[in-house]
Amino acid sequence: MTATLLLTRADVEQDLTPQACSAAVEDAFRQHALGTVSAPGILSMHAAHGGFHVKAGFLSGYFAAKINANFPANADLPTIQGAVILFDASNGRPLAIMDSISITALRTAAATAVAAKYLAREDCDTLLICGCGAQAASQLDALRHVRRARRILAYDRDRSRAAAFAKRFNTSAVEDVAAAARSSDIVVTCTTANRYFIEREMIRPGTFIAAVGADNESKQEIEPALLAHSKIVTDLTAQAACIGELHHAIDAGLMSMTDVHAELAEVIAGRKPGREAADEIIVFDSTGTGLQDVAAAIAVYQRALERNKKAGGIAAGLLARSFSLC
Numbered sequence: 001m002t003a004t005l006l007l008t009r010a011d012v013e014q015d016l017t018p019q020a021c022s023a024a025v026e027d028a029f030r031q032h033a034l035g036t037v038s039a040p041g042i043l044s045m046h047a048a049h050g051g052f053h054v055k056a057g058f059l060s061g062y063f064a065a066k067i068n069a070n071f072p073a074n075a076d077l078p079t080i081q082g083a084v085i086l087f088d089a090s091n092g093r094p095l096a097i098m099d100s101i102s103i104t105a106l107r108t109a110a111a112t113a114v115a116a117k118y119l120a121r122e123d124c125d126t127l128l129i130c131g132c133g134a135q136a137a138s139q140l141d142a143l144r145h146v147r148r149a150r151r152i153l154a155y156d157r158d159r160s161r162a163a164a165f166a167k168r169f170n171t172s173a174v175e176d177v178a179a180a181a182r183s184s185d186i187v188v189t190c191t192t193a194n195r196y197f198i199e200r201e202m203i204r205p206g207t208f209i210a211a212v213g214a215d216n217e218s219k220q221e222i223e224p225a226l227l228a229h230s231k232i233v234t235d236l237t238a239q240a241a242c243i244g245e246l247h248h249a250i251d252a253g254l255m256s257m258t259d260v261h262a263e264l265a266e267v268i269a270g271r272k273p274g275r276e277a278a279d280e281i282i283v284f285d286s287t288g289t290g291l292q293d294v295a296a297a298i299a300v301y302q303r304a305l306e307r308n309k310k311a312g313g314i315a316a317g318l319l320a321r322s323f324s325l326c
Contacts, residue, residue: 004095004096005097005098005304005305005308007304008098009102012098012102012103012300013102015299015300015304015307016103016296018113018141018142020299021107021109021296022142022146024110024298025111025114025295026110026114028059028292028295029114029235029264029268029269030268031060032291033263033265033269033271037058037059037060037291038057039236040056040289040291041054041290042055042056042239042289042290044216044243047071050072051070051216052067052069052070053070054067054068055068055288055289057290057291058294059291059294059295061088061089061090062086062089062297062298062301063086063087063088063294064290064293064297065084065085065087065290066083066085066290066293067082067084067100068080068100068104069082070216072192078134079192081101082099082101082104083097083098083099083100084096084097084099084293086098086297086298096297096304098297098300098301100293103293104288105134105137106296107288108135108139108212108286108292109135109138109142111264111284111286111288112139112284112286113142113143113146114146115208115210115233115284116146116186116284118268119208119267120147120186120208120275121275123185124147124186125150125151126149126151126152126185126186127140127143127149127151127153127187127188128154128155128177128181128184128187128188129152129155130156130187130188130189130190130197130198131156131189131190131191131192131193131213132158132164133161135190135212136154136190137168137169139190139210140171143186149185149186151172152169153171153173153180153183153184154169155173155175155177155180156191159173178199178201181198181203181207182202182204183204184207186207186210187207187208187209187210188210189209189221190212191221192219193220194218194219195220196220196221196248198223198226199223199225200223200225203226203230203281205281206278206281208275209230209281209282209284210284211286214245214247214285214287215244217242217243220245220248221245224245224248224251224252224255227246227248227249227254228249228254228259229281230283231281231283232255232282232283233262233263233264233267233274233282233284233285234263234264234284234285234286235285235286236263236289237263238257239287239289241257244287245283246285
């Protein structure tokens with residue numbers, strides 16, 4: 001019997017490029033729309049200073065469950081830590097255990113890139129990244145493969161973090177988020193905010209917004225009134241109505257689930273239109289799904305098997321000896 005592979009964060013980053021991850025996530029969404037895979041599941045539990053969630057899904061003969069801890073106040077540890085376990089769905093055999101930090105960042109950014117491919121205008125002069133933490137680099141890297149912005153702006157409440165990000169990625173740090181948003185064609189929000197900071201009056205016609213940060217009911221980045229006056233595309237509408245930006249718009253009495261234009265899978269599969277006019281404001285409510293996790297995990301696993309084979313079967317043993325969650 002083949003040993004269970006233990007894959008570190010470095011292994012994941014080596015084996016999963018932004019392009020490969022985006023292709024895997026796009027195909028997974030397409031299969032979901034066509035009804036060839038079951039709906040993914042989620043379980044969340046709160047802790048004193050953070051929380052845990054489990055996201056799981058089936059895809060192409062595999063099953064994966066990701067267990068993530070999310071502790072925003074961590075100082076010496078990453079905010080998000082965890083592991084993904086990949087199984088053979090035909091017999092339950094665990095195939096791989098892999099660090100989830102990069103899986104989470106890459107598959108989340110992949111969903112943004114896929115959404116931008118279908119929902120953002122072709123011409124993109126300015127891209128604004130709000131939140132310069134661990135997710136920001138992956139978002140920028142993935143988006144660069146689908147839209148080429150002439151100017152990239154970086155905003156963070158921590159000005160030193162925005163400055164460091166701007167220096168590292170040759171972008172421009174900004175302090176006035178309202179002015180930056182008004183001049184942007186694509187706005188990505190990937191923060192831990194629990195109160196919206198992107199308001200309706202900040203967004204000009206034609207803007208595409210990827211709202212990434214809200215993945216539990218207490219997190220919020222987008223003003224509900226902005227959602228109510230935009231075309232909304234979700235990753236999973238039922239999930240967004242519980243933990244995403246849509247949740248806050250529903251609570252404010254401004255929207256219902258029936259006001260959502262489409263799920264991203266429906267747009268990818270051609271069942272619902274994407275962008276229909278240049279002046280549409282479109283918000284992608286990205287809460288993160290187990291479908292993305294299993295798609296990314298499969299891509300990592302298959303590439304790791306290839307490396308193992310080329311190394312004459314030695315790689316799995318090396319991976320097992322060097323495994324750690326960070």
